[in-house]
Amino acid sequence: MNLKPSHRKALIGFVVLMICAAAGAQTPWHEQPIDELHQQLVGRQISAEALTAHFLDRIDTLDAELASVLALDPTALDQARALDEHLAGGGEPGPLHGIPILLKDNIETRDQPTSAGSLALSSNHTGRDAPLVARLRAAGAVILGKTNLSEWANFRGERSSSGWSALGGQTRNPYDLTRTPCGSSAGSGAAVAAGFAPVAIGTETNGSIVCPASANGNAGIKPTVGLVSRTHIVPISHSQDTAGPMAMDLADATRVLAASMGVDPADEATSQRPDWRAEDLLAALDNASLEGLRIGVMRGLSDFHPDVNQAYDQAVAQLREAGAEIIDEVSLEWPDGFWDDTYTVLLHEFRHALNAYLGDLPDTDLSQLDLAALIEFNQQHAELELPWFGQEHFERAEETSGIESEEYLEALARVHAATRADGIDRLLAEHEVDLLISPSGGPAWKIDWINGDHFGGGSSTPAAVSGYPAVTVPMGLVHGLPVGLSFFAGRYSEPTLIRAARAFELQRGAVARPSARPGGTP
Structure with a gap:
């Protein structure tokens, strides 16, 4: 991580201290949801500059062990001041006015290099914003900086370790510093869990939003391929790549997704998206309910830890108690090859x-x-x-x-058939269900550079390969480590998934936030 000079760090800390003292005792800003922060920013109870300084100070003070932030944007405070001046001059605030956001470092921004974690691209300063970033800026967001990632989004070699890059080193899980944050959006997941930004953007080809969101106790949305532009994002797969938000809760992630989506002439996949407005996604939050929903409970999709299966059974019981009709023992087998x-x-x-x-x-x-x-x-x-x-x-x-x-x-035709017509679409129709659920993954494993990752199960493949959406929210803790619950369905089913996942999130209640235990668990 590129740290600020010591004198600037001291100045930021002083500003934050003075603002907090003036405001009196309150919930720390890094624990407040976006809608509360936005109300205070628009009401000019707090300034975008002070809020940005708060998060910069947390990163400078706390990220040395986590290594979640690869580089801070040198213009972050200038961006925030400009937003304050815009509001003071009578300008209309955007839906994300003054909200600091971190970006995975395979997403281009005009103010910073975009490296994908590789030394080969360490000087890749394009001077341009990805359309996704331009939309976030237009909504009023402050681009705080870039997060570390599994180098090349974990598509370089076998026996890799999630969260490691030659440029950024090893990102660690704030629930246990000896354990993985998963990846490839490792820094984005760890930074949100540590309270370094209200939200961070990740990218996914298969599991790279869902897994780090689950392993770090966050909510995450992997949108339908084509809902969010991929232009000026270092790619892997045009049939699977997408960008999406991770946040402390699903409401925050949904608000950022609503500001992110849109048509991009340079990305053909976005031309097929439905004519949604931001309000259509946000309405799913207001209508969060499980009443009347038929939910297919996936079994056997992966080999999960017994305690994950127990947490899953408890989650299914909570869904039933909240009004969902449960159709259990739904299974999906992959064809040979x-x-x-x-x-x-x-x-x-x-x-x-x-x-x-x-x-x-x-x-x-x-x-x-x-x-x-x-x-x-x-x-x-x-x-x-x-x-x-x-x-x-x-x-x-x-x-x-x-x-x-x-x-x-x-090969493309076969995998699309297996995950679409013969996969998710078939299961939804055959069982007459609105959506499917599965554990998002197992608890975070020990970081092991010699042997590489050893996953404890996952369920990202059906949605990833089909290009369909998936939403994950915390399901609970297994031996003090978070595990998520994934909701997935057909193409552009985000409103239904958000409605159901948000209802479960509210029913379940808050999951304990991390304390970054250096000693870890055995």
């Missing part, structure tokens, strides 16, 4: 998409890079880039034959 096909799709799409992204970079030196050049760069800097795991995904992707090849097109 499914996992090989999903990998084939990712390898082909990654090479095509990454080379196109690199070729579009404004920096003429960087724009001459391609996947083959990145492989060579990593070999030349192996002591920094490859100390713990390799680049097998890179090397296999470089050998692919393109997205017009029969091998790719047939």
Whole structure:
């Protein structure tokens, strides 16, 4: 993380201290939901500058052990002052006026480099905002900085460790510093849990929003592919990539998603989105209820820890008590060759998409890079880039034959059939249910750079490969570590998922926030 100079840190701390003293005893700003902060900002009870300074101070003071924030935006306080001046001059506040937001460092912003955690892109300062970021700015958000991530969004090599990048080091879980934050949106998940921003944006190809949200006790939304623009985001897969928010609760995540979505002529997938307004998503929060909903309870989707299964059974009971009709023992089996096909799709799409992204970079030196050049760069800097795991995904992707090849097109058709018509769509129709649920994942495992990740189960694949949405909210704690409950259904079913997940979140009550225990659990 790039820390502020000591004199600036002291100044920020002094400003925060004076503001808090003037305001008297209250819930700390980093524990308040967005709607409460927004009301105070619009009512000019607090300033965007003071709120931004508060979060900058927390990051400067507390992030050294977590390593969740890769770099702070040097213009953050200037952005906040401009918003205060806009409001003081009679300007209309946006729906996110003055709300600080962190971004995963594969999302371009005009004020900072976008590295994907790789030394090869450490100088990738494009001077442009991704359309997603432009929408957040237009809504009044303050871009606070960039979060660390699993390098290349965890699509470089086997035996990788989630949350590790050559540029940012190892991000840790604030519930237990010896454990993983999951990934690849590791820093985004850990930073929100630690109270470094009300919300952070992650990206997902398969599990990279859902898993870190679950492992860090956050709510997260993986939108339908095409609801949010992917332009100027370092890609993996055009059929699966999407960006989405993580926050302390689903209401905050929904408010940010509502401000993020929109059509982008440069991203063809966004042209197929429904004609939603922000109000349509926000109405799902107001209508949060499980009454009348038929919910399919997925079993056997993954091999979860027994205590996760027990927490899942308790969650199902809570859903039933809150008025949902439960259809239990819903199962989905993958056809032979499914996992090989999903990998084939990712390898082909990654090479095509990454080379196109690199070729579009404004920096003429960087724009001459391609996947083959990145492989060579990593070999030349192996002591920094490859100390713990390799680049097998890179090397296999470089050998692919393109997205017009029969091998790719047939694999894509098979995985879409398995997850769509023969998968989620079939289950919804066959069981006459509105949505499906499953544990989001197991409790966070110990960080192990030598052996890499050892997941304790997950349920992200059906929604990820189909391109359909998924919502995760905290389900409870297993041995002091958070685990999430995932809600998923058909394409553009976000309003239904948000309605149900928010109702469960309110029924369940708050889950304990982390204390960042250095010693950890055995």
